Amino acid sequence: MTFSPQLEARFATLLASYPPGRERSAMIPMLLYAQDELGSVTDELIAEVARRTGVTPLQVDEVISYYTMLRRKPAGKYHVQVCTNVSCLLRDGDRLFEHACQKLGIENHGVTADGQFSIEEVECMGACSWAPAVQVNYEFHHDVTPDKLDRLLDELKEKR
Amino acid sequence: MLYNPPSPLETKVLSRRFGLPDSAAIGTYLATDGYQAFLKASKMTPAQIIDEIKASNLRGRGGAGFPTGMKWSFVPRTSPKPKYIVVNGDEGEPGTCKDRVLMENDPHSLIEGCLIAGLAVDAHAGYVYIRGEYRYLIEILEKALAEAYAKGWLGKNIQGTGFDFDLYAHTGAGSYECGEESALLESLEGKRGVPRIRPPFPAVSGAFQCPSVLNNVETFCAVPHILLGGGKAFADLGVPKAGGTKLTALSGHINRPGVYELRLGFPVRQLIEEVGGGIPNGKKLKAFIPGGSSCPILTAAECEGATMDYDSMASRKSMLGSGGVIIMDEDTSMVKVGLRLMRFYSHESCGWCIPCREGTTWLTKIMTRFYDGNGSRADIDLLGDIAKNMLGRTFCPLGDAAALPMISLVEKFRDEFEDYLKGKRREETSGRLVTV
Numbered sequence: 001m002t003f004s005p006q007l008e009a010r011f012a013t014l015l016a017s018y019p020p021g022r023e024r025s026a027m028i029p030m031l032l033y034a035q036d037e038l039g040s041v042t043d044e045l046i047a048e049v050a051r052r053t054g055v056t057p058l059q060v061d062e063v064i065s066y067y068t069m070l071r072r073k074p075a076g077k078y079h080v081q082v083c084t085n086v087s088c089l090l091r092d093g094d095r096l097f098e099h100a101c102q103k104l105g106i107e108n109h110g111v112t113a114d115g116q117f118s119i120e121e122v123e124c125m126g127a128c129s130w131a132p133a134v135q136v137n138y139e140f141h142h143d144v145t146p147d148k149l150d151r152l153l154d155e156l157k158e159k160r
Numbered sequence: 161m162l163y164n165p166p167s168p169l170e171t172k173v174l175s176r177r178f179g180l181p182d183s184a185a186i187g188t189y190l191a192t193d194g195y196q197a198f199l200k201a202s203k204m205t206p207a208q209i210i211d212e213i214k215a216s217n218l219r220g221r222g223g224a225g226f227p228t229g230m231k232w233s234f235v236p237r238t239s240p241k242p243k244y245i246v247v248n249g250d251e252g253e254p255g256t257c258k259d260r261v262l263m264e265n266d267p268h269s270l271i272e273g274c275l276i277a278g279l280a281v282d283a284h285a286g287y288v289y290i291r292g293e294y295r296y297l298i299e300i301l302e303k304a305l306a307e308a309y310a311k312g313w314l315g316k317n318i319q320g321t322g323f324d325f326d327l328y329a330h331t332g333a334g335s336y337e338c339g340e341e342s343a344l345l346e347s348l349e350g351k352r353g354v355p356r357i358r359p360p361f362p363a364v365s366g367a368f369q370c371p372s373v374l375n376n377v378e379t380f381c382a383v384p385h386i387l388l389g390g391g392k393a394f395a396d397l398g399v400p401k402a403g404g405t406k407l408t409a410l411s412g413h414i415n416r417p418g419v420y421e422l423r424l425g426f427p428v429r430q431l432i433e434e435v436g437g438g439i440p441n442g443k444k445l446k447a448f449i450p451g452g453s454s455c456p457i458l459t460a461a462e463c464e465g466a467t468m469d470y471d472s473m474a475s476r477k478s479m480l481g482s483g484g485v486i487i488m489d490e491d492t493s494m495v496k497v498g499l500r501l502m503r504f505y506s507h508e509s510c511g512w513c514i515p516c517r518e519g520t521t522w523l524t525k526i527m528t529r530f531y532d533g534n535g536s537r538a539d540i541d542l543l544g545d546i547a548k549n550m551l552g553r554t555f556c557p558l559g560d561a562a563a564l565p566m567i568s569l570v571e572k573f574r575d576e577f578e579d580y581l582k583g584k585r586r587e588e589t590s591g592r593l594v595t596v
Contacts, residue, residue: 017287017328017330018368019242019285019368022349022368024349024350024351025330025348025349025350026350027350028331028332028333028347028350029330029331029333031333032292032331032333033331053350055350062352063350063351063352066335066352066353066510067292067332067333067334067335067353068333068334068335069292069293069333069334070333070334084500085254085453085500085504086254086255086412086449086453086486086497086500086501086504087254087255087411087412087484087486089496089497089500090411090412090413090486090488090492090497091412123252123254123336123504123507123508124252124253124254124255124256124336124453124504125293126251126252126256126257126259126260126291126293126294127257127260128254128255128256128257128409128411128417128484128486129163129164129257129409129410129411129417129418129419130163130164130257130417130418131411131412131417135293138293138295138296139296140296142163
């Protein structure tokens with residue numbers, strides 16, 4: 001399996017970061033960085049990461065199922081994550097999440113037909129003091145109101 | 161960058177570089193006493209370093225509050241195994257967003273704290289485990305690490321001291337449980353984040369089954385300040401049994417939410433009224449979570465006379481926790497809060513221990529039916545009963561973390577649960593996409 005030169009460089013650094021014989025430690029970071037490039041964790045990627053970290057594909061698969069950020073199916077180009085945990089809830093994060101679903105016309109874990117957007121209700125993402133918070137891919141948005149979210153989603157729609 | 165303006169009531173120790181231009185850059189760090197604590201520590205014996213940390217009364221800032229100097233002294237320095245420094249940057253406790261601000265604005269203080277810990281326990285490598293959602297912080301830290309290597313503050317024979325140290329950033333991939341120390345160590349080894357049975361504790365068998373120092377980001381960031389200013393000066397900032405300041409994240413129903421650095425022992429009333437600017441729309445305080453959602457919830461009456469430190473919170477049968485303060489006003493539905501919290505814990509339970517896996521699942525099921533209007537009075541007792549049966553019966557604290565707030569909710573807000581059954585304050589739920 002071939003990856004971009006940047007990802008290959010990242011893999012090389014990761015595999016050299018842990019004590020000898022502990023290459024397995026690189027597995028989770030490798031999967032997440034590769035997913036960023038590929039869109040999801042494919043069977044081919046599992047086999048490749050297993051080979052490079054010296055474990056079986058099954059050992060990789062059992063790890064993937066534990067971590068919420070690792071996904072076997074692609075998300076949208078813009079993965080909209082709305083926090084509804086307690087600090088965000090107290091500031092109407094739940095209503096913001098519903099608003100986002102209605103705006104995009106999809107339900108939790110759904111992807112729009114054009115593959116541009118996906119949505120996920122997430123647990124605390126560490127933005128409690130600037131709630132309600134939204135992450136689009138890795139980018140944080142703080143103190144989000146329904147209007148602010150509309151503008152953000154409209155901007156992203158135009159960016160395509 | 162900073163996401164909220166500072167408060168004049170803050171005591172700026174760990175946050176003293178916040179707001180400086182380019183505060184995360186090594187140039188700024190070096191111009192403001194950066195890495196001087198390491199140079200000082202390199203001329204001290206390991207025992208002297210640990211004594212200084214003990215004198216500071218620094219207690220772990222992740223939530224458990226264990227004395228840091230004592231934790232370091234448990235590492236067997238003479239063990240033939242390599243030793244490791246592990247930083248817990250898996251900040252995920254609901255209500256907590258303070259490590260994020262530290263890593264973003266002053267990553268070099270974290271690196272320097274790791275170096276000093278390395279000197280103290282004879283470790284020559286360390287890992288900073290950062291939650292996957294904090295990708296931008298991993299980029300900031302990697303930049304800081306590269307700067308430190310380039311300027312000779314990491315790597316071989318650091319600044320001619322003869323001390324070697326390598327530090328690496330490691331990303332998580334979405335798991336609250338990995339903020340628990342032993343689950344974090346499993347995750348660092350490329351496994352599911354399932355806790356380990358203890359003893360042995362990480363000091364003896366931690367990363368890669370080797371002796372390890374494992375502390376929270378804020379704990380490590382305090383270390384350079386302690387070495388430079390002296391343990392006693394740091395201790396004097398706090399209260400008798402806990403030294404220093406605490407980064408406190410205010411969230412919920414408060415006019416000025418934000419992260420503020422306050423002396424340990426700061427009065428709760430002043431925190432709400434003066435630092436936080438009071439509760440919006442002149443409403444009254446109903447409930448207060450002192451340090452992240454895992455702490456027992458305090459009522460407004462219990463907050464009277466309370467101060468933000470370990471003992472004051474313990475005397476009220478709660479915890480200082482991570483410093484994630486959540487404020488709830490008089491109109492907050494505690495049934496709704498209870499359901500949302502239980503949904504969180506059942507989602508995040510790793511499933512290893514049955515009392516936690518089954519307990520959180522059933523607490524969620526019962527809270528859901530209660531919230532939907534299908535509950536009974538017996539359910540209120542059942543919620544408390546299940547939660548009490550989880551306490552102390554799991555390998556890691558996640559079971560307790562779910563049980564403690566549940567118990568406090570049904571015991572302290574029982575009237576509200578009863579009223580909810582009678583239809584009072586029940587929210588319109590039909591057609592809602594989210595159950596809370």
